[in-house]
Amino acid sequence: MKAAVCEAFGKPLVIKDVPEPSVGPDDVLIRMKGCGVCHSDLHLVDGDWADWGTPLPIIPGHEVTGVVEKAGDQVTGLKPGDPVGVPWMQYACGQCPACRAGAEMLCPAQKSTGVTVHGGYAERVKAPAAFTHRIPEGLDLVTAAPLLCAGITVYSPLRRAGNLAGKTVAVAGIGGLGHLGVRIAAAMGAHVVAIIRGEEKDALARELGAHEVIDSRKEKAGKQLARKGGADLILLTGISAKLFEECIPGLGPNGTLVVLAAIAEPAKVIPAALLTGQKRIAGSLIGTRDDMDAMLRFAADHGIAPIVERHPLGTVNDVLERMRQGKIRLRAVLTP
Ligand SMILES: [Zn+2]
Ligand SMILES: [Zn+2]
Known part of the structure; x- marks a missing residue:
């Protein structure tokens, strides 16, 4: 063969x-x-x-x-x-x-x-x-x-999060993982915010079911997300330590950022930013x-x-x- x-x-x-x-x-x-x-x-x-x-x-x-x-x-x-x-x-x-x-x-x-x-x-x-x-x-x-x-990687943390109907799920990075994250989260009934870099993927993200789109080139993604009330769950699919850092302020109360991308470089987290709001950073593997x-x-x-x-x-x-x-x-x- x-x-x-x-x-x-x-x-x-x-x-x-x-x-x-x-x-x-x-x-x-x-x-x-x-x-x-x-x-x-x-x-x-x-x-x-x-x-x-x-x-x-x-x-x-x-x-x-x-x-x-x-x-x-x-x-x-x-x-x-x-x-x-x-x-x-x-x-x-x-x-x-x-x-x-x-x-x-x-x-x-x-x-x-x-x-x-x-x-x-x-x-x-x-x-x-x-x-x-x-x-x-x-x-x-x-x-x-x-x-x-790609499918199982985004599905598992969404399933684990429980009933997402009406909850805000942000998907950071619309590539192989992220495009499925948007579709699955939308099908679960979540309010989906797609975080893209540059306008090229705006139409695609909306077509996939995103209710809102944030362009991280315009302003830091987390800041924009926080203005929208913050996310209950963020799926980080983009391989970028900078995106990871940027997303943390976008978590709402009790929100969880789930790392799905193999980011191998160091990133800065201010622990007190997790304390207030009881925010969590987690990993998820297949x-x-x-x-x-x-x-x-x-x-x-x-x-x-x-x-x-x-x-x-x-x-x-x-x-x-x-x-x-x-x-x-x-x-x-x-x-x-
Ligand atoms: Zn793989
Ligand atoms: Zn074993």
Whole structure:
């Protein structure tokens, strides 16, 4: 089968023929239909995460959708022909404190698709049935691919926040994550404020369901947000320490800022600014398998499909380069 293989960090992926994965009794073999290209993939292939212990060579890609081609003897819930998705989390131990507390995405023994085990930049991918998700009817397999990472990342903190009807949710950054954050928060009934940088994404944000739009180029986003009464929840999806700092004053009483972007530079927080108003800063990492199934059903029921560019698998190096240059508009999906 054809695959795009990372043989050395910092080098282009090698498009080559590799043996098809062999399927164990608890696994399914999936014919790939779509694989989203996530910012994390760029970190991986560029070697930013080299000390995570990624075994080389590795096939990247953790936003995989496809159709089951083969199911192992012990697989009960899935059969050939079923539409499925494979996300980042491909194994959690079930025994550690995080797993026992229902936070399996924090399991230290976790196996990660396309990071520690082969992922979806390939015509076929193998995954344990227990960590493979059925894609509900009504979702297109190519456009649905980014739901498996970008979708779950924004959905989990919204779900955790409880009933958001009439509450103010600000989404800072309208890219691969943020555009889904706006759609999902709006579908949950929240009053959605999109925080953009420059006017280009104003119309898009409103089309996605934002009720108000703030342009952080005009004035600091948090100040504008505070004038509107402050947000109950801010989803920070833009990779910018400056945006993080700017958003904090935009939190309303008891408001929470959730960091969803891997911002690796230091940022300034004045602790007293959290004390008054009981504001919180939190992180959120993907979600549980239950979050994933709920998100997929929610997306199907509400007609929420990521906006994607489609590119053939063989052009993946160009896609990664365009991502490095910030030229992917929202999300790119590789097709076989
Ligand atoms: Zn991702
Ligand atoms: Zn565990």
